[in-house]
Amino acid sequence: MRVYLSVPIVVNRNARRARLMARAILDAGHEVSSPWVLEPSRGAPTTAQNVFARDKHGVETSDAIVADVSSPSTGVGMEVMAAYTLGKRIIVVLARGSVVSRMLAQMEPKETIEFDSEEELYNGLRVALETAQHS
Numbered sequence: 001m002r003v004y005l006s007v008p009i010v011v012n013r014n015a016r017r018a019r020l021m022a023r024a025i026l027d028a029g030h031e032v033s034s035p036w037v038l039e040p041s042r043g044a045p046t047t048a049q050n051v052f053a054r055d056k057h058g059v060e061t062s063d064a065i066v067a068d069v070s071s072p073s074t075g076v077g078m079e080v081m082a083a084y085t086l087g088k089r090i091i092v093v094l095a096r097g098s099v100v101s102r103m104l105a106q107m108e109p110k111e112t113i114e115f116d117s118e119e120e121l122y123n124g125l126r127v128a129l130e131t132a133q134h135s
Contacts, residue, residue, distance in 0.1 A: 001030045001031070001063045001064060001129075002030070002061065002062040002063050002064075003031065003032060003064050003066055004033050004034050004058050004064070004065045004066070004079065004088075005018065005021055005025065005032050005033075005034050005037055005065075005066055006034070006037070006075075006080065007021070007067075007076065008068065008071055008075070009037060009073075009075065010073075010075070011071075012071035012072070012073060014070075014071075015038070016118075017118070017121070018037055018038055018068070019038055020121060020122055021066060021068065022035075024121075024122045024123075024125040025066065025125070025129060028125075028129035028130045033062045034055070034058045034062075036054070055075070055079060056082060059079055059083050059088070062083075062088065063088065063089065064083075064088055064089035064091065065079060065080065065083040065089070065090050065091070066091045066092075066093065066129075067079065067090070067091070067092050068094070069092045069093070069098070069104060070093070070094045070095040070098045072101075077101070080104065084107060089111075090107075090109070090110040091110070091112075092111070092113070093112075093114075093115065093121060094112070094114055094115075095116070096114045096115060096116050111128060113125055
């Protein structure tokens with residue numbers, strides 16, 4: 001399964017958490033379809049139009065999205081909405097106690113994984129994705 005990893009990049013970036021989530025996706029036997037979120041861009045600066053087209057195409061060609069919604073991010077919100085509109089499987093992860101928009105809180109269907117520790121995040125996400133692989 002191709003899994004789009006959606007994480008804040010510009011503001012509230014947590015590269016360590018993004019790499020942990022990517023490892024859970026890979027360890028569950030899936031592909032991360034948005035590898036650009038794991039490392040800072042080393043190439044020429046990307047334009048806003050290029051980023052929009054790349055991310056939109058990434059969501060469209062993926063089977064599911066895993067989104068870190070622990071901190072507000074316009075880009076993550078847009079990617080989740082695109083996945084929702086396309087009928088993709090949506091898994092949101094958030095640090096326990098995080099406040100999310102009412103729109104996201106009420107959006108169904110979605111799966112939610114709340115965590116207190118990195119271990120809890122990794123295990124919860126891996127199990128959720130392994131379960132889907134065998135259903």
